[in-house]
Amino acid sequence: MTEHPFAITLDVGSSLANRTGAWRTERPVYVNRMPPCNDACPAGENVQAWLYEAEDGGYERAWRQLVRDNPFPAIMGRVCYHPCQDACNRGQLDEAVGINAVERFVGDEAIRRGWRFDPPPAPTGKRVLVVGAGPCGLSAAYHLAVRGHAVTVRDAGEAAGGMMRYGIPAYRLPRDVLDAEIGRIVDLGVTVEQNRRVDDPVAALAEFDAVFLAVGAQLSKRAYVPAGESARILDALGVLHDVAEGERPLLGRRVVVYGGGNTALDVARSAKRLGATEPLVVYRRTRAQMPAHPEETDEAIEEGVRMRWLSTIAYAGSGRVVVERMRLDDNGFPQPTGEFEELPADAVVLALGQEVDRSIVDSAPDIEVDHGTVRVDAHLMTGRPGVFAGGDMVPSRRTVTDAVGHGKRAAREIDAWLGGGTPTPAARPPLATFERLNTWYYSDAPATLRPRLDLARRASTFDEVVRGLDESTALFEARRCLSCGNCFGCDNCFGVCPDNAVRKLDEGHRAGSYAIDLDYCKGCGICVAECPAGAIEMVPEEES
Amino acid sequence: MPVNRVKFYQTGSYAVGNRLLDPRSRAVQSDPARTNAITTGHRACQGCGEALGARYVLDAAMRATGGKLVTVNATGCLEVFSTPFPESSWRVAWLHSLFGNAPAVATGVAAALRAQGREDIRVIGQGGDGGTVDIGFGCLSGMFERDDDVLFVCYDNQAYMNTGVQRSGATPPAARTATTDAVGPAPGNAFGQGKDAPRIAMAHGIPYVATATVADPRDLEYKVERAMSFRGARYLHVLVPCPLGWGSAARDTVRLARLATQCGLFPVYEAERGDVVAATPIRAAVPVTEYLRPQRRFAHLFRPELRTDVIGRIQAIADANIARYGLLEAGHD
Numbered sequence: 001m002t003e004h005p006f007a008i009t010l011d012v013g014s015s016l017a018n019r020t021g022a023w024r025t026e027r028p029v030y031v032n033r034m035p036p037c038n039d040a041c042p043a044g045e046n047v048q049a050w051l052y053e054a055e056d057g058g059y060e061r062a063w064r065q066l067v068r069d070n071p072f073p074a075i076m077g078r079v080c081y082h083p084c085q086d087a088c089n090r091g092q093l094d095e096a097v098g099i100n101a102v103e104r105f106v107g108d109e110a111i112r113r114g115w116r117f118d119p120p121p122a123p124t125g126k127r128v129l130v131v132g133a134g135p136c137g138l139s140a141a142y143h144l145a146v147r148g149h150a151v152t153v154r155d156a157g158e159a160a161g162g163m164m165r166y167g168i169p170a171y172r173l174p175r176d177v178l179d180a181e182i183g184r185i186v187d188l189g190v191t192v193e194q195n196r197r198v199d200d201p202v203a204a205l206a207e208f209d210a211v212f213l214a215v216g217a218q219l220s221k222r223a224y225v226p227a228g229e230s231a232r233i234l235d236a237l238g239v240l241h242d243v244a245e246g247e248r249p250l251l252g253r254r255v256v257v258y259g260g261g262n263t264a265l266d267v268a269r270s271a272k273r274l275g276a277t278e279p280l281v282v283y284r285r286t287r288a289q290m291p292a293h294p295e296e297t298d299e300a301i302e303e304g305v306r307m308r309w310l311s312t313i314a315y316a317g318s319g320r321v322v323v324e325r326m327r328l329d330d331n332g333f334p335q336p337t338g339e340f341e342e343l344p345a346d347a348v349v350l351a352l353g354q355e356v357d358r359s360i361v362d363s364a365p366d367i368e369v370d371h372g373t374v375r376v377d378a379h380l381m382t383g384r385p386g387v388f389a390g391g392d393m394v395p396s397r398r399t400v401t402d403a404v405g406h407g408k409r410a411a412r413e414i415d416a417w418l419g420g421g422t423p424t425p426a427a428r429p430p431l432a433t434f435e436r437l438n439t440w441y442y443s444d445a446p447a448t449l450r451p452r453l454d455l456a457r458r459a460s461t462f463d464e465v466v467r468g469l470d471e472s473t474a475l476f477e478a479r480r481c482l483s484c485g486n487c488f489g490c491d492n493c494f495g496v497c498p499d500n501a502v503r504k505l506d507e508g509h510r511a512g513s514y515a516i517d518l519d520y521c522k523g524c525g526i527c528v529a530e531c532p533a534g535a536i537e538m539v540p541e542e543e544s
Numbered sequence: 545m546p547v548n549r550v551k552f553y554q555t556g557s558y559a560v561g562n563r564l565l566d567p568r569s570r571a572v573q574s575d576p577a578r579t580n581a582i583t584t585g586h587r588a589c590q591g592c593g594e595a596l597g598a599r600y601v602l603d604a605a606m607r608a609t610g611g612k613l614v615t616v617n618a619t620g621c622l623e624v625f626s627t628p629f630p631e632s633s634w635r636v637a638w639l640h641s642l643f644g645n646a647p648a649v650a651t652g653v654a655a656a657l658r659a660q661g662r663e664d665i666r667v668i669g670q671g672g673d674g675g676t677v678d679i680g681f682g683c684l685s686g687m688f689e690r691d692d693d694v695l696f697v698c699y700d701n702q703a704y705m706n707t708g709v710q711r712s713g714a715t716p717p718a719a720r721t722a723t724t725d726a727v728g729p730a731p732g733n734a735f736g737q738g739k740d741a742p743r744i745a746m747a748h749g750i751p752y753v754a755t756a757t758v759a760d761p762r763d764l765e766y767k768v769e770r771a772m773s774f775r776g777a778r779y780l781h782v783l784v785p786c787p788l789g790w791g792s793a794a795r796d797t798v799r800l801a802r803l804a805t806q807c808g809l810f811p812v813y814e815a816e817r818g819d820v821v822a823a824t825p826i827r828a829a830v831p832v833t834e835y836l837r838p839q840r841r842f843a844h845l846f847r848p849e850l851r852t853d854v855i856g857r858i859q860a861i862a863d864a865n866i867a868r869y870g871l872l873e874a875g876h877d
């Protein structure tokens with residue numbers, strides 16, 4: 001010890017000589033767990049990560065993070081059924097984060113401000129043919145192009161988009177939004193050829209190094225409905241296609257739609273906009289069993305679409321239909337009751353589901369079809385090496401988002417196949433469950449609801465029904481995210497350590513900018529207990 | 545509540561910092577340049593609430609006084625674990641004399657500074673609950689009565705921890721300590737004894753009295769800053785869980801402080817000139833059992849049989865606090 005002035009006996013802060021880290025039997029370790037939203041996203045978006053960027057108004061950063069996985073945020077923000085929100089941990093606290101609404105806001109900002117994708121890397125020299133310009137094919141094209149492959153998309157339709165253009169009505173997905181997000185992929189240098197039906201994908205292997213099939217499920221399922229000669233019976237996809245082309249199919253005033261899926265509701269809601277006074281949806285089972293998304297059923301009913309559950313169409317005649325009441329048997333299956341009723345109907349539209357047009361693989365005997373869909377292996381490859389398939393034409397949940405996810409996965413698999421390997425799947429960290437959060441630290445904040453277009457307006461126009469959030473509500477909504485399982489820079493660990501053993505790597509206040517000073521950490525675990533997001537874990541010393 | 549609660553961020557202002565807040569609205573503890581008044585290498589147990597509380601208080605006081613601060617410490621864990629010869633963890637001017645005289649020494653330091661015309665330098669006296677509510681109580685009451693210009697801070701871990709967990713005047717009823725065995729029909733510390741030091745301080749009519757815990761650093765920092773805006777005698781009573789003495793897990797220190805406030809056993813409030821001016825409402829009410837169960841000093845209330853009679857009496861104390869301070873009235877959240 002040095003000479004001290006009067007009454008000074010100990011040196012300032014000299015306890016640093018005492019390495020209390022030696023007391024420790026467990027150490028805290030920062031972790032990144034899988035947030036339930038990311039886990040549930042069929043397109044594999046890192047939702048928590050892009051919400052984090054949006055929280056400080058960094059919408060472009062948020063957008064760039066988002067489009068690493070999904071090139072269609074503005075489309076997603078309108079048509080995705082957001083399974084992320086069903087999984088969101090905040091739902092157990094008050095209400096799920098309005099992820100989908102924020103996604104739409106970010107996507108719309110990108111369009112408004114003209115943000116472009118980063119230019120692709122140097123060409124690999126590999127050429128890939130994508131068959132079908134629906135969400136699946138376009139997603140694959142995008143993810144292949146950003147890996148430097150030369151991509152040609154050939155599509156049988158008039159314009160690109162698949163069911164996003166010819167199925168989903170404009171009041172749910174405005175065409176300028178669709179065009180803007182597809183245009184960005186074309187700008188990457190992807191060649192998109194319309195009116196180019198591909199019949200022999202195997203033959204294309206002569207010209208391309210790999211082929212990806214994404215032709216969707218575009219045939220309307222047929223069902224036998226006994227009908228009189230003058231009955232007017234249409235199929236849903238045909239009606240929606242005509243509407244998409246700007247035509248006004250002759251439906252009359254009293255339209256009966258047969259089916260219980262989203263397509264049925266889209267037809268009924270379109271019919272209402274085309275002048276039908278009281279479109280009626282007839283479905284065999286109960287409301288709870290309808291495959292349609294409940295939100296869409298609600299919106300349809302609000303708009304004046306009527307529902308007739310537990311009913312089948314027994315006969316369609318001129319200006320009328322006969323429906324039969326059903327009842328559920330003990331197994332939950334609908335059974336006829338023999339009770340009939342006649343209803344007025346100018347037209348009957350069948351919306352009983354879609355099937356894959358298998359003629360695309362007719363010429364390739366090694367590509368198998370199973371239960372109406374094309375069989376692929378775990379790498380999305382068909383029985384024919386070099387030919388991959390995804391989207392509605394393979395077994396899937398048949399949503400735009402699943403199609404985008406397939407496209408992304410297929411691109412990864414094709415990329416690996418072109419390089420002669422199999423992709424190493426990113427390790428999936430354990431789930432960030434609700435129990436791991438310290439919810440004390442989150443303030444109450446109920447979800448913001450997206451404004452609904454005035455009912456009167458939407459019954460007569462194809463204007464968009466669900467409007468976007470404005471900046472301040474989008475920001476509020478993004479900030480409702482709990483950042484499950486991932487550090488978000490709240491400084492709590494830095495504050496609550498009784499031993500000052502948490503260091504800030506820089507000015508802090510940033511996700512992941514902390515480190516534990518193991519020379520002094522005694523291993524009390526308070527930082528772990530008090531981390532709001534559950535992003536720190538105790539690990540026994542001998543294991544680390 | 546006078547603490548500026550920012551509602552819409554993920555964590556509002558309940559967490560120590562928030563990257564979305566401007567630096568001025570963040571807690572002192574979020575600042576990488578905070579004083580760290582009691583620094584790394586001290587010998588407090590794992591998860592010591594007292595070490596944490598002392599840093600919260602003194603770092604805030606250092607910011608409030610621009611570093612012009614002298615600290616006087618009573619004997620107790622805080623003194624012993626921070627200054628085992630020849631080391632010191634202190635990065636503030638700090639002096640120690642005896643177990644029972646810290647308020648008097650602090651008064652003397654304030655007088656000496658006044659004599660030198662250095663009233664810009666402020667004085668904090670601090671000690672454990674034993675040093676404050678028992679052996680130092682005469683000195684403390686005198687300091688209040690004379691309105692000496694000192695902020696006295698009691699780090700209340702509810703027993704004499706440094707000498708092996710003996711009962712103090714702040715030990716809660718039914719708690720087991722080395723001197724209040726958990727045996728007989730009324731196990732642990734007796735009901736109806738002990739002292740409510742903050743209310744006794746209020747009775748002196750001094751400018752400022754407040755309670756706080758290590759579970760809410762922003763509130764604690766606010767109270768230190770507020771205390772420093774007054775001249776004269778001020779008193780701050782901070783609940784600091786002690787894993788060793790309470791028989792609790794080291795990681796639960798902050799959680800137990802929080803549960804103490806949310807069950808109503810430890811009311812958080814502030815008073816000026818003898819009148820309560822604000823109380824922190826309960827945000828997530830819990831029964832006292834939530835707070836008692838994780839602590840081994842209350843284990844005899846749950847095993848071998850559930851002592852609903854004793855727990856009922858403890859709950860009645862919590863309910864009385866809730867009623868007295870209006871803790872369940874509409875809050876800020």
Ligand SMILES: Cc1cc2nc3c(=O)[nH]c(=O)nc-3n(C[C@H](O)[C@H](O)[C@H](O)COP(=O)(O)OP(=O)(O)OC[C@H]3O[C@@H](n4cnc5c(N)ncnc54)[C@H](O)[C@@H]3O)c2cc1C
Binds near residue numbers: 198218262
């Ligand atoms: C009315 C309706 C509404 C829907 N609403 C929603 C919704 O709100 N949200 C949601 O997530 N999902 C919705 N879906 C489902 C969703 O649209 C589909 O799951 C998705 O579009 C499937 O994408 P895909 O790329 O696999 O196929 P598709 O979108 O069907 O695209 C296939 C493309 O391949 C082309 N093609 C077909 N055959 C050939 C060939 N031989 N050669 C070249 N090109 C060919 C087609 O022209 C088409 O462009 C809806 C579906 C319908 C029918």
Ligand SMILES: Cc1ncc(C[n+]2csc(CCOP(=O)(O)OP(=O)(O)O)c2C)c(N)n1
Binds near residue numbers: 621642
């Ligand atoms: C006059 C005198 N009596 C007894 C002691 C022994 N002693 C030192 S610290 C302490 C207890 C301190 O208890 P408390 O003030 O509550 O502080 P804690 O250790 O709990 O933080 C005792 C009894 C002493 N130092 N001086």
Ligand code: SF4
Binds near residue numbers: 036088481484
């Ligand atoms: S709170 Fe945030 S991170 Fe957690 S599931 Fe919801 S959106 Fe994802």
Ligand code: SF4
Binds near residue numbers: 590787789
């Ligand atoms: S006995 Fe209690 S007060 Fe003393 S150092 Fe240990 S935890 Fe802290």
Ligand SMILES: [Mg+2]
Binds near residue numbers: 673674699700704
């Ligand atoms: Mg004590």
